[in-house]
Amino acid sequence: MSNPQQLRYSKEHEWLSAAEDGVSTVGITEHAANALGDVVYVQLPEVGDTVTAGETCGELESTKSVSDLYSPVSGEVTEANEDVVGDPSLVNSAPFEGGWLFKVRVSEEPKDLLSADEYTEFAG
Amino acid sequence: MSNAPRLTALDALHRSLGATMTDFAGWDMPLRYGSERDEHNAVRTKAGLFDLSHMGEITVTGPQAVDLLNYALVGNIGTVGLGRARYTMICREDGGILDDLIVYRLGEDEYMVVANAGNAQIVLDAVTARAQGFDATVRDDRDAYALIAVQGPESPGILKSLTDADLDGLKYYAGLPGTVAGVPALIARTGYTGEDGFELFVEPQHAEKLWQALTEAGAPAGLIPCGLSCRDTLRLEAGMPLYGHELTTALTPFDAGLGRVVKFEKDGDFVGREALTAAAERAESAPPRKLVGLIAEGRRVPRAGMSVVADGTVIGEVTSGAPSPTLGKPIAMAYVDAAHAAPGTPGVGVDIRGTHEPYEVVALPFYKRQK
Secondary structure (H helix, E strand, C coil), X not given: CCCCCCCEECCCCEEECCCECCXXXXXXXXXXXXXXXXXXXXXXXXXXXXXXXXXXXEEEEECCCEEEEEECCEXXXXXXCHHHHHCCCHHHHCCCCCXXXXXXXXXECCCCCECHHHHHHHHC | CCCCCEECCCHHHHHHCCCEEXXXXXXXXXXXXXXXXXXXXXXXXXXXXXXXXXXXXXXXXXXXXXXXXXXXXXXXXXXXXXXXXXXXXEECCCCCEEEEEEEEXXXXXXXXXXXXXXXXXXXXHHHHHHCCCCCCEEEECXXXXXXXXXXXXXXXXXXXXXXXXXXXXXXXXXXXXXXXXXXXXXXXXXXXXXXXXXXXXXXXXXXXXXHHHHHHHHHHHCEEECCHHHHHHHHHHCCCCCECCCECCCCCCCXXXXXXXXXXXCCCCCCCHHHHHHHHHHHHHCCCCEEEEEEECCCCCCXXXXXXXXXXXXXXXXXXXXXECCCCEEEEEEEECHHHCCCCCCCEEEEXXXXXEEEEEECCCCCCCCC
């Protein structure tokens, strides 16, 4: 699997797009989606919520287990992907595209986000 | 003793198929090959191929094999005909369930007991200990067999193309020796999926050849390899208990709603008789918690160990839960107080990480195949 070069990645397996007008998009990586198995339920942060880098902001439920969703950055949520709430399988089928999770107006970002190559090595 | 996981004869094949592997009772087993939902649906509508070589086979032979089994187990093995199989249990002296089992009668005085992987040693030890004084031999055959299951509505047609055995004459819960794809096999019409299907006990050296032959013969009919993840959702939809979840040493068969497997009328004493007699009487006078089905109104998934609640009070506990591919909703099996066990009981919920999610109480199973 290939991790898009233009994104950056957290060690909790989220990806973060480059900011446009200060807003970045967040999702989970294909590696994480594969590890979860079929995602059947997602709970996302709501518009206006403040999220904090490295802290829980939602959950992803698959056939076998439930996993916390962490935010890779701090900021205010500007949009949650309602499509993925309605069809959680988008997380598996298009983790870097239609399966994005939320958008955030970034106030602070940790210094240890990984490049695509670093993440590929990290995720093995 | 080594802590390295045990590998089945099909291990290299699973890895070449890209299976996600998982530890299961000390065995490295395929969890899924691709999407567990696709695998589940294949078994419901077409066919699925499973490696179940982790199951534990114990052979009991000798003039008193049947007497030993009648003493060691709670079922009446004396009424199992040649070539037939029986679902039964082995209990402790106090009535607690040690394991649920399938016993196949392979010969006049030859039986094969199939135990769950996690309990195989416990069952082997118990049957061996209980064999004292009986003219019978208990043999550990765990390494003698690989077990491959073909499950789903297309499975009879697939198997027929590979064997001359009389599958039409083979009833549910029966087994006969035969040859499949040139491989000697015990062909059993059993399974754990709620579908028609077969379990094939073969020598491990033949497992790969048989798997490949079934894969090729089944591909046109839609057969795909399936892992333990979909096996769990299949059996859950079919309302079948899983040891460690619905069945434990803390429960008697009567507590689990499976008192019918205990045959007090059989000849001779059996381990647990006294405690089970008391348990049967208790079940009559003061019904224990009942095993029920729960169907979610929402989308959050109940998991084993979560509390079942009504009016803010805990009334039971989830034993198994998963999203049901067939129903399209999360489902669970749960033990609940008798007062809340009737199908349609209003106001029942599951405490999912602090939120009481509404659930409908239903009778088991969730899914029954059309015959």
